[in-house]
Amino acid sequence: MLAEIGYGILVVAFVTAIYSVAAAVYGDRTRSAGAVESARRAMLLLWPLITLSAAMLIYLLISNHFEVTFVYEVTSRSMPTYLRITAWWGGQAGSLVFWSWLMAAFALLVMLRKWDRDREFLPWVIIVTSVTTAFFLGLVVFVENPFSRYWQTSTGEIVTSMFSPANAAVFYPADGRGLNPLLRHPGMIFHPPMLYLGFVSFVIPFAFAIAALVTGRSDDRWIRLTRRWTLWAWLFLSFGLVLGSRWAYDVLGWGGFWGWDPVEIAALMPWLTGTAFLHSVMIQEKRGLLKQWNMLLIILTYALVIFGTFLTRSGVLSSVHAFAQSAIGPAFFAFIGITFITSIALLIYRWPELRSETELKSMLSREALFLLNNLLFMSVLVVCFWGVIFPLISELVTGQKVTVGPPFYNRATAPLFASLMLLMGIAPLSAWGISSIRTLGRLMWKSIALALLITAFLFVTYTRNALALIGLFLVAFVLLITLQEFSRAARARMRAQGESFFTALWTLFGRDPRRYGGYIIHISMMLMAIGLLGINFFQTETQGTLAVGDSISLGDYRVQYKSIAQFMGPDNQQVTRAVLDVYDTKGAFLGELHPRIDLYFGADTNGDGFPDSEESAQPMTIPGQRATLRDDLYVILLPWESTSPAAASFKIYMNPLVNWLWIGSLVFLLGILIAAWPRREAGSAPVRVRSVQRSDGSQSSTTD
Amino acid sequence: MSNGPFRGRTRLSSSALLVLLLGIAVAVQMPQTVHAQEPTPSDDEVNRIAHQLYCPVCENTPLDVCPTEACRQWRDLIRRQLAEGWSESRIQQYFVDQYGARVLAEPPRTGLNWLVYILPPLIILAGVVMLFRSLRAWTVPDLEETQKNAQEKPSASQADAPSDTYVARLEDELKKRS
Numbered sequence: 001m002l003a004e005i006g007y008g009i010l011v012v013a014f015v016t017a018i019y020s021v022a023a024a025v026y027g028d029r030t031r032s033a034g035a036v037e038s039a040r041r042a043m044l045l046l047w048p049l050i051t052l053s054a055a056m057l058i059y060l061l062i063s064n065h066f067e068v069t070f071v072y073e074v075t076s077r078s079m080p081t082y083l084r085i086t087a088w089w090g091g092q093a094g095s096l097v098f099w100s101w102l103m104a105a106f107a108l109l110v111m112l113r114k115w116d117r118d119r120e121f122l123p124w125v126i127i128v129t130s131v132t133t134a135f136f137l138g139l140v141v142f143v144e145n146p147f148s149r150y151w152q153t154s155t156g157e158i159v160t161s162m163f164s165p166a167n168a169a170v171f172y173p174a175d176g177r178g179l180n181p182l183l184r185h186p187g188m189i190f191h192p193p194m195l196y197l198g199f200v201s202f203v204i205p206f207a208f209a210i211a212a213l214v215t216g217r218s219d220d221r222w223i224r225l226t227r228r229w230t231l232w233a234w235l236f237l238s239f240g241l242v243l244g245s246r247w248a249y250d251v252l253g254w255g256g257f258w259g260w261d262p263v264e265i266a267a268l269m270p271w272l273t274g275t276a277f278l279h280s281v282m283i284q285e286k287r288g289l290l291k292q293w294n295m296l297l298i299i300l301t302y303a304l305v306i307f308g309t310f311l312t313r314s315g316v317l318s319s320v321h322a323f324a325q326s327a328i329g330p331a332f333f334a335f336i337g338i339t340f341i342t343s344i345a346l347l348i349y350r351w352p353e354l355r356s357e358t359e360l361k362s363m364l365s366r367e368a369l370f371l372l373n374n375l376l377f378m379s380v381l382v383v384c385f386w387g388v389i390f391p392l393i394s395e396l397v398t399g400q401k402v403t404v405g406p407p408f409y410n411r412a413t414a415p416l417f418a419s420l421m422l423l424m425g426i427a428p429l430s431a432w433g434i435s436s437i438r439t440l441g442r443l444m445w446k447s448i449a450l451a452l453l454i455t456a457f458l459f460v461t462y463t464r465n466a467l468a469l470i471g472l473f474l475v476a477f478v479l480l481i482t483l484q485e486f487s488r489a490a491r492a493r494m495r496a497q498g499e500s501f502f503t504a505l506w507t508l509f510g511r512d513p514r515r516y517g518g519y520i521i522h523i524s525m526m527l528m529a530i531g532l533l534g535i536n537f538f539q540t541e542t543q544g545t546l547a548v549g550d551s552i553s554l555g556d557y558r559v560q561y562k563s564i565a566q567f568m569g570p571d572n573q574q575v576t577r578a579v580l581d582v583y584d585t586k587g588a589f590l591g592e593l594h595p596r597i598d599l600y601f602g603a604d605t606n607g608d609g610f611p612d613s614e615e616s617a618q619p620m621t622i623p624g625q626r627a628t629l630r631d632d633l634y635v636i637l638l639p640w641e642s643t644s645p646a647a648a649s650f651k652i653y654m655n656p657l658v659n660w661l662w663i664g665s666l667v668f669l670l671g672i673l674i675a676a677w678p679r680r681e682a683g684s685a686p687v688r689v690r691s692v693q694r695s696d697g698s699q700s701s702t703t704d
Numbered sequence: 705m706s707n708g709p710f711r712g713r714t715r716l717s718s719s720a721l722l723v724l725l726l727g728i729a730v731a732v733q734m735p736q737t738v739h740a741q742e743p744t745p746s747d748d749e750v751n752r753i754a755h756q757l758y759c760p761v762c763e764n765t766p767l768d769v770c771p772t773e774a775c776r777q778w779r780d781l782i783r784r785q786l787a788e789g790w791s792e793s794r795i796q797q798y799f800v801d802q803y804g805a806r807v808l809a810e811p812p813r814t815g816l817n818w819l820v821y822i823l824p825p826l827i828i829l830a831g832v833v834m835l836f837r838s839l840r841a842w843t844v845p846d847l848e849e850t851q852k853n854a855q856e857k858p859s860a861s862q863a864d865a866p867s868d869t870y871v872a873r874l875e876d877e878l879k880k881r882s
Contacts, residue, residue: 254769261764289842356842368839375835379828390811390820398816403758405766405809412824494870512877543747619771640776649747 003068004200006056006258007162010097013049013104014141016136021127028123033432039126043111044047046106046133053154054101057094057146061087066173070094070146076178078572078601083179086189090179095192099309100136102193104198105134107554110204114307117227124211132203136337141337143327179308181600181620184571187247191240193266195312198237202274206302210293213346218291219630230677231514235269235279253621254637255541255653255659260409262388268631269384269411273297276377279591283367290367292347293374299343311388317318318386334634352391364436369427376420382410410536413544419475421529424522425481447480455475468537477525482526489516501565502698509674517675524671527664534631545649555654557592557633558583564645573620574599578648579639582626593624595637595650631656745786746815754779760803767807 027035040700057070062084074087074365087093095441107129115122124316140146147164154261158171180189181542212222244267258264277297283289305628310332347354362368387404394402430667431445455473463469492506509516545550546561562579569575577596583589598620619639626633634653641649732761754768759775767775767782778799785795811817 024763099797161825198856216740234777244862253771254766259764363839371835371839375831376830377829379824382827383824386820386824394811402806402811402820403764403806403809404811404820405758405764408820488870489874493873496871496875515877541751543750543751619770640771640773700712 003065003147003149003162004058006053006060007141007145008143009049009053009056009198010137010147013046013053013100014134016045016049017130017137020046020130020135024123024126024130028127031307031405032037034124039130040111040122043107043126043130046130047101049613050097050101050104050137054088054097057097058085058088061085064176066176067149068146069148069150069171071676072173072176073151074176074179076176078186079178080571083184083189083571089192089196090183091146093140093144095196096144096328097146098139098178098193099196099200100133100140102196103129103133103136103203106200106204108343109406110207118221120215120217121208121211121222121225125207128207128210129203139328139331143331150612171240181573181598182251182598182616184620185247186244186250187250191243191247192312194236194243195240196309198233198235198240198274199270199309201229201233201236202301202305203268204297205233205277208296210343210346210520211352213295213343216353218350220281220288222286223284223294224515228676230274230281230676231279231672234271234274235669235676237267237274237673238668239665241267241271242662242668246662249275250623251620252565253623255539255623255634255636255651255655256535257658260387260406263312265384265388266308268483269381270301270308272381272384273301274379276374277301279370281376283370287356287367287589288358291356292351295347295350295618297352297374299340299347302343303336304341305339306332320626362436362439364430365441366427369423369430373423375422376416376423378500380413380416383409383416387412412439413567416537418470418474421471421478421526424525425474425478428481428485428519428522430621430643434543437445443484444481447477447484448481451476463538465537468533471533473527473531478526479523482522485519486516495570513677514675517671517673517677519670520674521670522671524664524666524668527667531658531661531664534660535655538656539653540654542546543638543649543651544551547647548645550649554633554652556585557590557652557653557654558587559633559635561648561650562592562641564643564648569598570601571598574601574617576637576643578643578650580624580635582648593626593633593635595624595635596622597637597639597643598622627659629657629659632658644687730733745783749786750779750783753786753795754781755797756809757796757807758806764798779844 017608020039022041023039027037027039041306060068060071061075061379062081064071064075064077066075070091070093074091075084080625081089087094087523088677089098109127110125115553120660145162150173151159151161151165151168153165154167159165159168193460205222208222208226212218243266248259249257252660276295279298280290282292284291284294285559309326336611381440387409390404425447426444429440429616455469459469463472486508490501490504490510491497492508493499496503496509497504499507540555542552542554542561544550546552548561548563551558551560560581560583561583562581564576564578566574566576575598580593580595582590582591582593600620605657621636621639624635632653632655635653636651636653637643638649641647643649728812751768751844755766757768758768759765759770759778761771762770762772765775767778782795785798790798796808800812805817807813811820813821
């Protein structure tokens, strides 16, 4: 009964979303404020409706209703309650409901804002958010229904259906299949919601952009209204990526965190366009340039968000056949195609009205450098997109399956990322408007000299690898320039206002959080770059089969196999845990490592109290790690080899500097919180006053 | 119900014991085999080659870290091939012949595959040209302002002693933002 009610509410939500679109279109066409208000109220209703349906789904998940196919697929009796709740986004159907729920929540927040000044945007923001929500609700109502159940027909056949087929009774499996053990890690509990939050919140700036295009508002009002949304979207997306990387590092057991897998790239692509957008909107705000480009970027970001959701959810792009067989694949592609073509058509229609208001004064101005930054982000996007798509094209055209793996991406993106780092150093120094090589040179030479000294020191003491040294030079250069910018601005205030150094810094963060929070983000990116350089250039590994008492050496470490034990874990998994002692080269004891294999058993669907099949047991490899700022000793107990006191096989990685990546991600969080922290909107932000050409031909004056 | 996993564990422990016995048997056998033939290639030597090959079954998983039984057998095959003196390229070619080009980390540089290497640089180059042309079209040489700027700029290093221009601009920006 609960399944029927949950499904019924989803249907009502879907109809409400469609009504919202229709009422908003009607209201806009007929200038009926009542119809638009009705559409707004319908939007307000969406979130409570989906919340109610989701609550029912969660109840089914935690109360062992295995007759519901989704519950059967992602939970089992042995799973703890918190994992049954997070299993909501652990499977395809549930995660589509989760996406809709988040989208409706964001739409609710947008609908609750004051619309007095921007009433003309309202119907189109409603239309875009409702269409997006309706699409995802449509998927769960018609294609991937999380409430569908198992039925046993009179012939004994088990079928899946929402409603009872003729002469059939509900079939109750005794146990569920359980969540994939890889998804039971804390990183995977928080990573998908964070990623989805990033995806969903980018829909809001897109909705405002479309509203601006339709209404013919060629000024930057839509950007100002969505500035904070964009920053939060970027925060969520960035942190989603970091959490995903940490999960991969802790769970997948291959010694790394980024394997250029299509699913990873799918999450990275909207981040690339989003980051480019975040930079280029500043140019539009400051100088009235790049209006067309910003529109294109947010349209692309939206398309990539939908594409990313599809790919991270289904992963079916790996094969043409898998894609063709996927129930949601064609629907996703149709939706992406329709929304993208419509948006681009709208942009082309408004193209002449979105011309830049001013000109560039110098090829070295910050605007020009930001444009170069955009070009580099888009170049990385081209590499990523082509790398993901090409195997499909190859299979379609020649029938040959190919792999586009890390060597391709590393080679193609390394120079692009290095150029981005260089720009990160130069751009903060270039003034808005005009700049010359001499000006830049005068500001940079000390940092360049010091960065060269640091690089020379590293050459003598750490590495002779030329490419690594170039990377480390760039890191040092950007860090020094950024610190110099803080110091320069603080000292200027000390001189002008007589403030102390720390008061001056505090004022800078308080008055211009976006810029100075942005600089903290630049610092965090460089800390992360240290980790990336470390693992890419200096990772070493070895593998060996040891008996208790045997040792194996790698770099400055010697690892001795001490013991092994097997016991049941808190999630009813069978744990095989080895204990290894770690020594340095001088024989000093550094600590113990505990690599382990967790074996999760399959479902007991026939109710005999035992797993149906031992073969269905799924192993999860948890590395033993010794993390320091210098390196990370990372040991895996190999699940495919024997594990006993007499012989256990270990794979040992030494990942130099990798922990700077995680430290950098925390600094990143600090930077973006500073940049995006809610504060009173600047009532006095009179950057430019100019006339606005409206779509109906009228002109009005606006103050930004 | 709670007995399920424990029974599974008992069964598994039996399996583990069997594997252990087999392992010991193999371990006892191995030295004899090794002494009789070529020295057995180390795990690291096997992994170095396996790392460059991709699992023909799993998506995007290098052979050296793939946990499936099939991949374990393929790693054993590489070990045997190395023991027989096969070169790295010969082993790679063997896997390509057996399972297709998808076992390579990158598409081979033949036919249509060239597109994967050529297209991105071409698009990026086109982007550079477009950007350069746009910048030139948008840039207006403002000689008057350049001269004015040059006059305003102090001769001392701005990094050392922030100029009044810089202070004024900073204060102006902070006022706009606050």
